[in-house]
Amino acid sequence: MSTIIEPFRIKSVEPIFFTTKEQRAVVLEKAFYNPFLIRADDVMIDLLTDSGTNAMSSAQWAGIMIGDESYAGSNSFFHFEKAVQDITGMPIIIPTHQGRASEKILFSIIGGKGKYIVSNTLFDTTRANIEFSGAEGIDLLCPEGKIPSVPAPFKGNMDVEALEKFIIEKGAVNIPLCMVTVTNNSGGGQPVSMQNIRDVKQICGRYGITLFIDACRFAENCYFIKLREKEFANTPIPAIVRELFSYADGCTMSAKKDAIANIGGFIALRDEDLALKCRNLLIITEGFPTYGGLAGRDLEAISIGLYEVMDEHYLQYRIRSIEYLTEKLIAEGVPVMQPAGGHAVYIDAKVFLPHIPSHQYPGQALVGALYREGGIRSVEIGSLMFGKYDDEGQLIPAMMELVRLAIPRRVYTQSHIDYVAEIIIKVYREREKIKGLKITYESPTLRHFTAKLEEIS
Numbered sequence: 358m359s360t361i362i363e364p365f366r367i368k369s370v371e372p373i374f375f376t377t378k379e380q381r382a383v384v385l386e387k388a389f390y391n392p393f394l395i396r397a398d399d400v401m402i403d404l405l406t407d408s409g410t411n412a413m414s415s416a417q418w419a420g421i422m423i424g425d426e427s428y429a430g431s432n433s434f435f436h437f438e439k440a441v442q443d444i445t446g447m448p449i450i451i452p453t454h455q456g457r458a459s460e461k462i463l464f465s466i467i468g469g470k471g472k473y474i475v476s477n478t479l480f481d482t483t484r485a486n487i488e489f490s491g492a493e494g495i496d497l498l499c500p501e502g503k504i505p506s507v508p509a510p511f512k513g514n515m516d517v518e519a520l521e522k523f524i525i526e527k528g529a530v531n532i533p534l535c536m537v538t539v540t541n542n543s544g545g546g547q548p549v550s551m552q553n554i555r556d557v558k559q560i561c562g563r564y565g566i567t568l569f570i571d572a573c574r575f576a577e578n579c580y581f582i583k584l585r586e587k588e589f590a591n592t593p594i595p596a597i598v599r600e601l602f603s604y605a606d607g608c609t610m611s612a613k614k615d616a617i618a619n620i621g622g623f624i625a626l627r628d629e630d631l632a633l634k635c636r637n638l639l640i641i642t643e644g645f646p647t648y649g650g651l652a653g654r655d656l657e658a659i660s661i662g663l664y665e666v667m668d669e670h671y672l673q674y675r676i677r678s679i680e681y682l683t684e685k686l687i688a689e690g691v692p693v694m695q696p697a698g699g700h701a702v703y704i705d706a707k708v709f710l711p712h713i714p715s716h717q718y719p720g721q722a723l724v725g726a727l728y729r730e731g732g733i734r735s736v737e738i739g740s741l742m743f744g745k746y747d748d749e750g751q752l753i754p755a756m757m758e759l760v761r762l763a764i765p766r767r768v769y770t771q772s773h774i775d776y777v778a779e780i781i782i783k784v785y786r787e788r789e790k791i792k793g794l795k796i797t798y799e800s801p802t803l804r805h806f807t808a809k810l811e812e813i814s
């Protein structure tokens with residue numbers, strides 16, 4: 358097969374500022390070994406997130422120019438509403454400024470003490486919003502999703518047997534909502550199959566539980582369905598997307614991912630009563646229902662991006678570039694989540710750094726090493742992000758210690774990716790030199806964003 362090329366030309370570029378290893382060692386220490394505290398100019402290849410870091414197309418920039426900034430009834434809102442209705446098949450569309458704003462509104466209404474929200478895996482902001490409402494978030498991921506080294510086609514699937522067991526145990530009245538995250542970001546960017554969504558829908562239907570989709574990466578998930586679920590081999594992506602959403606009562610979305618925009622989000626749903634409650638909260642927290650937390654120009658960029666993301670040449674290049682990096686690492690023995698996910702490569706830091714125990718945060722230590730060696734910024738998805746303390750103050754480690762290298766959409770070329778692979782392989786060969794970390798400051802919620810750490814000598 359010939360090389361899969363980037364399906365775009367580059368019209369506008371941004372400079373990368375080069376730094377030396379010595380300079381980066383100083384920056385890292387001053388940032389307390391926390392990538393969120395490093396200035397972007399001090400980063401050479403920024404793989405911290407694929408969220409809001411997308412390169413917009415010339416068509417989206419043209420959309421920015423025609424944005425209608427009217428407070429009420431903006432033309433851009435009607436473009437946005439039509440696009441989201443068309444893609445999801447859902448009638449009611451509520452714009453928000455980003456994914457977590459949608460979550461905050463939704464869970465303020467349906468969450469609360471004594472309630473459980475079940476999921477394949479909740480993203481950290483989703484879980485935080487659920488817990489903030491007083492409810493409890495429950496992850497019921499399929500067993501194969503929990504073993505990074507074992508490949509399987511749909512490692513993001515929900516464990517449907519565990520779901521039904523949980524419903525029977527806790528009572529359906531205490532479970533107002535089931536949220537399926539596509540793709541499963543915290544579990545390696547792994548997809549959920551259409552069959553799994555159908556099975557989950559059937560169980561939710563049987564017990565009268567509302568089914569929502571966390572739709573951040575819906576197009577990437579649907580491309581995996583096309584590649585891996587025989588039934589869909591010849592189905593166009595928009596039709597797969599429509600079917601996926603057809604099983605859901607609603608969805609929350611961060612347009613910073615698969616709408617290829619820099620900001621934005623929405624709630625889409627079918628229930629007029631729930632929509633009314635959402636809009637009431639929206640007006641207090643985000644804005645009037647025809648702009649949510651967004652400018653008219655953002656609504657335009659999102660409506661255009663939502664169609665661009667479903668282009669199969671784009672999706673082929675997107676998924677292939679992640680797979681390409683994964684393959685290079687596997688060839689050199691670097692332990693990575695297999696198979697490659699949709700938006701990121703996940704390194705298994707537990708296996709990469711066997712000499713660093715969970716309470717010394719191997720993932721965060723590896724994040725630091727990649728930055729120091731090559732100016733690459735990544736993020737820990739492990740015990741710093743998800744760890745909790747028991748009654749004696751001992752760390753309860755996360756299920757996995759992963760380091761995520763999230764690839765921004767349409768931003769980096771193949772040679773950037775080659776460079777990333779070279780740096781990771783170099784760090785892997787010298788891995789025994791990497792030291793564990795200890796926390797010197799942490800906040801009570803979402804501590805990874807602001808935590809300060811130092812090296813244990």
Ligand code: F0G
Nearest residue numbers: 406408455456457480482542573611613
């Ligand atoms: N759901 C998922 C699956 C996500 O990955 C994110 C964000 C959100 C919800 C929240 O959306 O950021 O617009 O408020 N994920 C980013 C990341 C931050 O880096 O993975 P948001």
